[in-house]
Amino acid sequence: MKFEEIEQIEEQYQVETYAKMNIAVETGRGAWVWTSEGEKYLDLYGGHAVCATGHSHPHVVRAIQEQAEKVLFYSNLVYSEIRAKAAEKLVAIAPESITKAFFCNSGTEANENAMRMARFATGREKIISFTGGFHGRSADSISATFLGKYRDLGKPNVPGHVCAEFGNLDSVRELADDQTAAILLEPIQSMAGVTEAPPEFFKGLREICDAHGIVLIFDEVQTGVGRTGNWFFSGSEFAGGVEADIITLAKSLGSGVPVGACLVNDKVSRNIKTNDLGTTFGGGMLAMAATVATLEAIEKDRMRENIAAVESHLRERLKEVEEVVAVHGKGGLIGIEFADNCKPVHQKLLDRRIITGTSSNPKILRLLPPLSVKKEEIDLLIDALNERGAG
Ligand SMILES: Cc1ncc(COP(=O)(O)O)c(C=O)c1O
Known part of the structure; x- marks a missing residue:
């Protein structure tokens, strides 16, 4: 089914819950999900803080x-x-x-x-x-x-x-x-x-x-x-x-x-x-x-050790992002604080096929990636925040 059709049926038959992202997820592996349109997204929100072992760990x-x-x-x-x-x-x-x-x-x-x-x-x-x-x-x-x-x-x-x-x-x-x-x-x-x-x-x-x-x-x-x-x-x-x-x-x-x-x-x-x-x-x-x-x-898979190392890497690399004023949290529960409202950042990342989370604090973007997320995947986030690499 194409996205528009899925969206229309859900909107018609499902009671309202969250404000949804405009994608329909079909498959997932590790920190990645693929949509109904065959597009690949990096999921740094871990399926709503659920997929700690990565999507569909074998x-x-x-x-x-x-x-x-x-x-x-x-x-x-x-x-x-x-x-x-x-x-x-x-x-x-x-x-x-x-x-x-x-x-x-x-x-x-x-x-x-x-x-x-x-x-x-x-x-x-x-x-x-x-x-x-x-x-x-x-x-x-x-x-x-x-x-x-x-x-x-x-x-x-x-x-x-x-x-x-x-x-x-x-x-x-x-x-x-x-x-x-x-x-x-x-x-x-x-x-x-x-x-x-x-x-x-x-x-x-x-x-x-x-x-x-x-x-x-x-x-x-x-x-x-x-x-x-x-x-x-x-x-x-x-x-x-x-x-x-x-x-x-x-x-x-x-x-x-x-x-x-x-x-x-x-x-x-x-x-x-x-x-x-x-x-x-x-x-x-x-x-x-x-x-x-x-x-x-x-x-x-030594994921606890991995997420501790990835946290250090993320904190170090976030120093390169000018708009970031502070980083909160531990391991794979991270709040990135921006100088201003971060909703546009959240949307910009989504446009570049990176899923992150917002929070009740408008300046704080939340990451809850799989504990198996790789440093190279974090680098894709930094590139996107700095608008480098392929869009
Ligand atoms: C800290 C905390 N406690 C409890 C809950 C409720 O969990 P559930 O949605 O599985 O009922 C949540 C859900 O987001 C949560 O973040």
Whole structure:
């Protein structure tokens, strides 16, 4: 089908969601996608922060194919070898205090369950989250989302949510008390414009949580699964070694097959009884095969080491781009700050067949490339920003 036809049918039959780019993606390999018109695009947005292993990584594709031949699905009503492997592997790569995994299907669902687990663990209801944070669009997650217009879209909001200022410990101290179940945050606020906080902030949060018996939840839907060069932000040097009680994951975890997860410590899991939590699809065999293969591919291809090296290269090369005033983020979660609104830059790049992301900060262009992206592919971005090379 030609692009115009696909566009017309989608517009006619699909409910409005995001503002779309004017391309229809048909195939993908590594950091590249090909469109219905046979045009090749460099995808530095990684299929919306999802394709950490690159598009259709052969190891992941093979694992999905093999699993599909065996059995597509059975729920947590039965045991499963591939689910056992996925849970064991995730706990093995997680910070030391994490001992168990709960599987679901998306980022918002992981956050909903994390907040519920915190309420089970504490018997309290109040949740502190932050200015600029985004946690998803289901009722509890959107109520914890204080970025822009989102919270209002979820009205009536779930009661018990309060907002502190990201990076400001005093604002957290004012709200934290013995009625607080959880502090929930994106350790790097992606959609806000890749906003960071220093390790001292995370150390302070841990102290506040410990003083009041509050559960600390890191929403690592974007920062998790190798994105920063570490498997997780929790426990890393960026967090000052601080470990969250619950880490929520989605996006990259299944390389594009929908998977969400909460990784939890004993303090959290010991309060959860049979039937307190559940989901039909969470932990299904196809999703678990994708999860195991994703983690294996990241390990086998040394993608965490790669993305750390690519980040250094990118930072160095961005010094050549006059309009860039600052570079934010870690590893493969990068915010390029321009002196002015970067929407025209985003469009110029798209015209030169390079996909990047915007953010809620008009001056910040976001990159969330596959963790396997090559330095030479980053060079194509620099050339395009400087308007060199073939257009
Ligand atoms: C940090 C963060 N948390 C949660 C979500 C929600 O994830 P999902 O869209 O899978 O529900 C997102 C989605 O962009 C996110 O970036």
